[in-house]
Amino acid sequence: MRDRLSRLTIFGASLAFALSVSAAHPRAESVSPGQPNQACGSPSPIDDGWKITSPDSVGMDGAQLCTIAARLGQRSTAVHSVVVVRHGKLVFEQYFAGYDQPWGQADGQYEFTATTKHDMRSASKSVTSLLIGIAIDRKLIAGVDEPVLKFFPDYTAVKQPGWDAVTLRHLLTMSSGITWDEARAWTDPKNDEPHLVTEPDPLGYVLSRPVAAPPDTLWTYNGGGTELLGNIVERVSGKPLEAFAREALFQPLDITDVEWKPYKNGKIAAASGLRLRPRDAAKIGQLVLNRGQWNGRQIVSADWIAQSITPRFQAVGYFGGTLFYGYQWWIGRSLVGDKEIKWIGAFGWGGQRIFVVPELDLVMMTTAAQYGQPKEGLAAIDILSNIVIPSVRDAH
Template sequence: MRPHIVALAAVLAFIPLHARAEQADCGAPATLEDGWTIAKPDEMGLDGARLCAIAERLRATNANVHGVVIVRGGKLVFEQYFAGFDEPWGRDAGRYEFDATTLHDMRSVTKSVISLLLGIALDRKLIASLDEPVTKYFPEYSDVKSAGWDRITLRHLLKMSSGLQWDENLPWNDKNDEWHLVYDADPLRYVFQKPFVFEPGTFFTYNGGGTDLLGKVIEKALGTRIDSFANEVLFKPLGITEWQLKDYRNGKTAMASGLRLRPRDAAKIGQLVLAKGEWQGRRIVSAEWIAESIKPRLQATNMFGGLFYYGHQWWIGRTLVNDREVRWVAGVGLGGQRLIIVPEHDLVVMVTQGLYSNGRQGQATHDLLANFILPAVRVENAR
């Protein structure tokens, strides 16, 4: 028997059949009048009893997961929260309680939101084209930019293929390029001074500096702060009233990683992508932009062992379930923040976690997807 099946059987066996029936309401979402229609898993073609085993699995694996939110068919069907260690942006590390109203760091899921905002700006003709040169928006750095910058377009930054020398995997000090985004008085100057080591458009290199540049391009094109734009064109239309976009230690807006949302509000972002740019019948971003954003562009060869592809600030991957691959799209953030969109099954999953310096971060999401959530989809209801 396969190891993941053995593990699942052990968890399910731990819960007697009569007890599973008593847990029918486990994970029942809170009623917050925030725009979500709430339904039971079984009403939306999900095996509720199987989802009820999630909490025990998380306890057994000590995954430090803080929240699990599941949406099926555009309805919120499952929501569970757990106390655990966290390192919230700007607050002391320690043990925190979480519930449906608690904001949580999204970390680099922020990058996927920047992609949506860029798409909205393009839809509104506020930015002409992805093929515009980045330097058009930053004449103030013309005296320091390294050779090669004039060839770099917004498209290169969007799919992280600028060819810039950049490494966020080094120890957290001034050798790690992300460190300079956090601490340098002028982090964009640091980005423009970096040399190029690859031909633009050829290789994926994870680069938060490029996302910060994209966010600044949006601000310059609009003549307003990105948080004001985000609130007007994205968050308010989605009914998201509580959110934060934090600053780095240097006081600059953390456009690559500073977003804080309630997990059920983050799931709205996923539902927006799943519905090809619409939220409850309202068009927020064009279907064309969504399609272009989640199309695989490059093999992410230097991240996660090369298992994933990269689109326009979105990850594309797959999970093996019952001998069949199921494709998904994801926003991925440090610590285990995972926003998963599964078009084939009309499904959105948001998981928050607190393993910021742990190599196991994110593993819990893939375990839950493969062994609990995707197997819970009833075949007759699957798309």
């Protein structure tokens, strides 16, 4: 359940990976066995709404993409999947067996394929942001400047001084100023995140936190604010969060195999509980890339997408301060040769990543089990920056 992001920098010198596959990462087959001349990483047709083609047909070097497994295999990166989409078409996928800690299941060794759901962890936050946008599009919420306490009249008794100034926008940008610390060890009683799991009323816990700074002045990573956002969606829609998400987002995206895990008190974990197939998670990235459209249908407004991916705060203390933060979306860049390539990301603890690269019309998604590892997330950014982006031939 724990979903705290590593604070190490994801930029810097390239990892010194060699080109040999480690036995620690046996491949879980993603294609039908026995197919003649089956290209490495060729996606399986599973009738999930994706159009499938070869990397070379969309201007990518398929042979270069085939070095991903070797690059991962040199070290115990615990990556479970890599999915690549270009020009709206699925062009590459690979899956790797390995250890995992899936929510609500036993820790252990698992096989991963195109039809295996995986914890998204904090990438759930980015999906919750999309649901807020849909609620605003449907006029269930007037806008991001609505005060948070307007939606929680039943929590007046726990209100602390300063909460009246906190709006939805402050929760979306993690700039509410409320006292919150997820950077401590999970067992540290001063870590606020475990309280979302253990408290009989996690919403009450969040709303009772004191305000340490005026809104818009202090960026602090805060899953508690996302829990409030998810509950606001429930309150304005009159539906459980998962039911609203299925109707408003997942069904229009042809996502049918989805799970959103609850906390012990039964409330859906808006900040960290989503489980999706990697190919379906890549659809979330494609939706953002397409400014809210999927197969010609506008699912969330283009304006909301634009607002969500606009850099609003330096993400101080996370990944060496190299990232910006929007509405529950990260904004970063990769250095490819002598050129900076900007991207938008949904990040989840353990190495769950959705990267959206507008300049190249590209989406890359990874899942992993790098929970608590000092190099958590480094494999994904290495693959993106040193293999996937450079494999694009028609933009260089």
